[in-house]
Amino acid sequence: MNYRVEFTSAAARQVKKLPRPTRDKVLSAVARLSDDPRPRGATKLVGEQTAWRLRIGDYRVIYDVVDALLTVTVVRAAHRRSAYDR
Numbered sequence: 001m002n003y004r005v006e007f008t009s010a011a012a013r014q015v016k017k018l019p020r021p022t023r024d025k026v027l028s029a030v031a032r033l034s035d036d037p038r039p040r041g042a043t044k045l046v047g048e049q050t051a052w053r054l055r056i057g058d059y060r061v062i063y064d065v066v067d068a069l070l071t072v073t074v075v076r077a078a079h080r081r082s083a084y085d086r
Contacts, residue, residue, distance in 0.1 A: 003034050003070045011074045018077065022059055026077055029056050030063075033072045037065045051075070059083070 007015065015026055032039065038052065045051040045062070054061040060083035062076040076083060 001070060003037050003065070003072045005030060005034050005072045005074065007074045011077055014077045015074075018059070022057065025056050026059060026061060029054060030061060030074055033063065037063075037072045053083075055080075 015023060018026060033054075039054070041055060043053045043055075045053055050064040050066060052063055052065060054063070058080050060076075060078060060080050061074060062083060063072055063074045065072055
């Protein structure tokens with residue numbers, strides 16, 4: 001089963017602003033989510049129903065997984081100090 005990976009418009013802008021080497025790592029990790037939306041090292045966020053966190057160096061990717069629709073939606077991609085600000 002392959003999941004469809006989508007970005008919110010805000011997440012797409014955040015990824016675009018990342019430094020080039022980091023952006024490549026983030027996009028590679030996000031692409032792998034289509035095969036396994038809950039890879040080893042991914043953590044479910046406390047207090048959220050479908051939100052997960054993926055660590056990529058000093059950066060975090062926060063995403064939602066909807067199994068019924070086979071969809072992974074990237075909500076945020078930011079440095080760890082600002083990734084959890086709402």
